[in-house]
Amino acid sequence: MDARTGFPVVGMVGGGQLARMTHQAAVALGQSLHVLAVSADEPAPLVSPNVSLGHHTDLDALRKFAADCDVLTFDHEHVPTEHLRALLAEGVEVRPGPDALVHAQDKLVMRRKLAELGLPIPDFAEVTSVADLHEFGQWPCVLKAARGGYDGRGVWILDSPEDAVIVDELLAAGTPLLVEQKVPLRRELAALVARSPFGQGACWPLVETVQVDGICVEVLAPAPEVSAELAEQAQDLALRVASELGVVGVLAVELFQTDDGIVVNELAMRPHNSGHWTIEGARTSQFEQHLRAVLDYPLGATDALAPAVVMANVLGAPEAPAMGADERLHHLFARYRDAHVHYYGKQERPGRKIGHVTLLGDDMTDVRTRAKLAAHWLSHGEWLDGYEIH
Numbered sequence: 001m002d003a004r005t006g007f008p009v010v011g012m013v014g015g016g017q018l019a020r021m022t023h024q025a026a027v028a029l030g031q032s033l034h035v036l037a038v039s040a041d042e043p044a045p046l047v048s049p050n051v052s053l054g055h056h057t058d059l060d061a062l063r064k065f066a067a068d069c070d071v072l073t074f075d076h077e078h079v080p081t082e083h084l085r086a087l088l089a090e091g092v093e094v095r096p097g098p099d100a101l102v103h104a105q106d107k108l109v110m111r112r113k114l115a116e117l118g119l120p121i122p123d124f125a126e127v128t129s130v131a132d133l134h135e136f137g138q139w140p141c142v143l144k145a146a147r148g149g150y151d152g153r154g155v156w157i158l159d160s161p162e163d164a165v166i167v168d169e170l171l172a173a174g175t176p177l178l179v180e181q182k183v184p185l186r187r188e189l190a191a192l193v194a195r196s197p198f199g200q201g202a203c204w205p206l207v208e209t210v211q212v213d214g215i216c217v218e219v220l221a222p223a224p225e226v227s228a229e230l231a232e233q234a235q236d237l238a239l240r241v242a243s244e245l246g247v248v249g250v251l252a253v254e255l256f257q258t259d260d261g262i263v264v265n266e267l268a269m270r271p272h273n274s275g276h277w278t279i280e281g282a283r284t285s286q287f288e289q290h291l292r293a294v295l296d297y298p299l300g301a302t303d304a305l306a307p308a309v310v311m312a313n314v315l316g317a318p319e320a321p322a323m324g325a326d327e328r329l330h331h332l333f334a335r336y337r338d339a340h341v342h343y344y345g346k347q348e349r350p351g352r353k354i355g356h357v358t359l360l361g362d363d364m365t366d367v368r369t370r371a372k373l374a375a376h377w378l379s380h381g382e383w384l385d386g387y388e389i390h
C-alpha cells in the first residue's frame, strides 16, 4: 500500500515499452507503477519515478523489489520459473502465477498442455537429437527454441533433411528444442482476453496481425473478413485457455488461420503488441485491463470505438533518415491530425520497435493505408506516395 495515496502498489518486472504504457494507465488509476529494470535508460524507467535497478534473473533483486509491492506482474517472460515459485512460497502475490506463466515461457510445456486440452495446434515433437527430427519426418518443418525466443529469433524453417544439421549446434549451445509442422497459414490472428483472480473474463474483438520476417508490423481491428462464427470460436478458445491455465492479467493467443480453421501458435501473458490498438481504439485499453486484473478490480468494457482501427509499428529504418525524429513528428502531425503516436524513448536501430501509430476510421482499407504511410514516414522520413493496399 502506498501510504500517500491509499492505493495498492503494482510492481512490474521489466522496463520495456509494455511497462512504460502500463505506467501511463496506472497514473489514471491513482497509481505509480513500480518497475524493476536492468538499466535506467530503458523505456519505463525513463518515465516512472519508482524504479529499482536489478536483473530479473537475480532472486535477491526480485525479493527486494517485491517487498515494496502488493502485486508482482511482468513486462516479459524471462524471469526463471523457479524464482517465481520461490517468491510465491514466500507469500508474494505473483500475477500471473508461475503455473500459468510457464506456458508462455516454454513452448514445449505450452504445446503439451494445449494438446491435453484438445485445442487445435500443429503437430509437434520434442527434439533432443537429430534423430528426433528425422523421426518427426515432415519437411519442411519449423524448429523452435522452447525458451527465450522472441520476434522470430529462435525460429528456423528447415526445408529438407540436410538442414537438420543445425540441431547439433543448437543442442551443444544448450538450447531446448521442439519441432512443429509447417502450418499452411493464410494469415495470422490474435485473440486478446483478460482474466481476474475472481474469475471474470473479457475479450476484445479478434484482430489480424500482419507479420514481416517474424516481426509484427500492423494490427487490424477487427480482423477483416472473419465470420462471426470464427471470431467467436477464437475468443472462446482464448477465454478457455485463460481459465484452464489460471491466467491472471492479459492473455494474447496468437493464432494461424488456415483453409480449415485456426490453430494456436503461442501464448503471451502480459499486454501484447496485438493489443496496442486498444489504447485509443477500445473502451478499455489492454494496459488498464491488465492492472484491473492483477488488482482484482472488475474488468472494463472491451468494445471497439470505431469500425476500423489500425496500429502500425514504427521500426528503425535500415539507414538512419536524414531528418531527425522530432522534425519527422512535426511533419506527421501536419499531415495526419488524427494520428495517435506512441514513442517508447528508444534509440533508433534497424528493425527495432521504437514506437507505434494508431488510426481510427470507418473503412479498413483507408485506415490501413493511412497508418502504413504514417508509420513508414516516422521510420524512414519518406512518404510512400501512390501506395495502395493489395
Ligand code: ADP
Binding pocket: 122, 142, 144, 149, 150, 151, 152, 153, 154, 155, 180, 181, 182, 183, 184, 185, 188, 211, 214, 254, 265, 266
Ligand atoms: P516468437 O516467439 O519468436 O514470436 P513464433 O513461434 O511466434 O516465435 O514464430 C514466429 C513466426 O514464425 C510466426 O509469426 C510465423 O510467421 C512463423 N511460424 C512459427 N511457427 C510456425 C509454424 N508451425 N508453421 C508456419 N509458420 C510458423
